[in-house]
């Protein structure tokens with residue numbers, strides 16, 4: 001992240017409040033993943049976001065009857081902090097990625113496939129990058145930068161959204177910088193994320209969607225082993241109040257095993 005661009009409110013040390021009735025409450029800044037890890041270790045549960053006129057803080061609480069052990073993570077840390085197949089490497093997005101994220105999300109074709117299809121403001125980019133570790137720890141999403149392993153350069157982004165823990169379904173989305181397209185990077189990244197999700201989390205269904213005319217993205221999904229399963233009419237918001245159809249793909253752990261055993 002650029003020097004000096006961290007909002008003081010985001011990195012404020014956590015505050016402990018005891019409002020009574022045996023309830024312990026921690027308010028933790030978004031830029032304080034260490035504080036969040038400590039709260040989780042101490043058996044606190046994340047319950048939401050405290051909105052105030054000049055700041056937003058994560059609210060964590062602990063009740064007397066809560067288990068002493070930390071709650072299991074829906075999205076654990078990556079083994080060795082990254083995933084790699086020797087050609088691409090994936091590592092968590094963080095506050096140092098603001099310039100890269102701005103470049104990627106300024107591209108018209110990336111904006112067109114975003115929800116909603118508008119470029120994020122500078123403030124929104126900063127928040128997404130800064131809050132990425134907190135979202136991962138909270139188990140809501142895992143945002144990953146795709147690196148060219150040979151050079152270490154940032155090539156693209158792939159995100160896993162754990163939107164439906166009760167049904168064990170998550171979704172992926174990805175974008176590449178133009179200079180890195182056509183080299184199989186998006187396919188490799190999707191395969192790495194899928195392998196990790198099925199091996200390290202309780203995700204049972206991994207879905208992804210693409211606009212009907214986005215042949216490149218559909219090809220990526222097919223090459224990564226996903227199967228087309230639905231055509232969702234007017235699924236997503238389009239530009240200027242329009243709606244966009246969505247071709248839905250799904251991957252199951254068993255599909256990957258079948259692929260591996262058939263040598264695919």
Ligand SMILES: CC(C)(COP(=O)(O)OP(=O)(O)OC[C@H]1O[C@@H](n2cnc3c(N)ncnc32)[C@H](O)[C@@H]1OP(=O)(O)O)[C@@H](O)C(=O)NCCC(=O)NCCS
Nearest residue numbers: 113174175176181182183184185186187210216217219220
């Ligand atoms: C779609 C996108 C992620 C593909 O990334 P990529 O790294 O170039 O994809 P890969 O190199 O892994 O390509 C996988 C397959 O798709 C094909 N493909 C990729 N882009 C294509 C396109 N625009 N048209 C047709 N086929 C395409 C490749 O040829 C390859 O198939 P092949 O091995 O049979 O030749 C990239 O073009 C992009 O970032 N687009 C803008 C954002 C976007 O659409 N994101 C997806 C939102 S659903």
